[in-house]
């Protein structure tokens with residue numbers, strides 16, 4: 001199958017939302033695009049019972065259906081001082097206060113933890129580095145199933161930068177390096193490590209990591225005057241199904257509705273909808 005080269009000239013831009021004249025209560029089939037979308041329902045739904053679906057298919061479904069997933073490049077250090085780095089896409093924010101993020105690490109095989117899981121628990125801190133297009137191949141290479149004790153940094157072509165905590169006080173926890181090429185990195189302490197066990201078989205299959213951000217490192221050229229990271233410059237990568245990554249496409253803004261401001265419009269729209277029903 002021919003795959004064209006990466007389009008280096010394309011980047012995200014801001015556009016209107018898909019249906020900017022949407023009104024409260026309006027059904028999806030009110031627009032041609034909505035009608036097209038709903039036409040797909042004629043194929044019906046396939047229902048998967050997870051008790052009867054094998055791991056490979058469970059993985060396929062979660063990896064291709066829960067999209068897009070942000071990418072964490074996690075850098076840790078072992079008790080012996082061997083540095084480690086690996087990408088994780090089962091990753092997201094949890095709360096902003098305290099600033100906590102999560103990611104889940106599967107076991108390599110039953111009873112065998114990945115190096116990242118072992119290192120995260122040693123109290124030496126770690127970093128999560130957001131991956132941008134310019135170094136996605138470098139980051140992807142760190143997923144290699146290297147033997148225990150091999151430092152994936154050496155093959156990645158990425159640059160180690162000391163974490164702030166280490167620089168400020170050698171007794172403080174964060175001894176892992178962050179990725180200098182990442183425009184947005186976070187230094188962490190482990191907040192909680194939760195064993196995920198299968199509710200039926202009791203098998204411990206993976207570990208959910210909750211991590212407390214101690215420091216953010218944001219490249220200044222990425223920040224807007226509002227203190228927001230500029231998507232058009234940041235070019236973060238996302239993980240989609242199978243072995244695919246995706247660029248973030250065009251962005252569109254939709255305000256969060258406030259009842260105090262919208263109540264009259266909602267009442268009017270609902271009255272109209274009820275009258276025409």
Ligand SMILES: Cc1cc2nc3c(=O)[nH]c(=O)nc-3n(C[C@H](O)[C@H](O)[C@H](O)COP(=O)(O)O)c2cc1C
Pocket residue numbers: 084085086087088089090091104105106107114115116117140142143144145146239
């Ligand atoms: C794009 C991408 C996303 C990944 N996401 C995860 C994930 O969320 N959880 C996981 O356990 N492994 C994930 N992996 C696999 C790990 O990166 C891989 O097992 C790595 O070798 C672990 O390194 P370690 O053994 O040094 O900790 C992912 C791999 C890639 C390429």
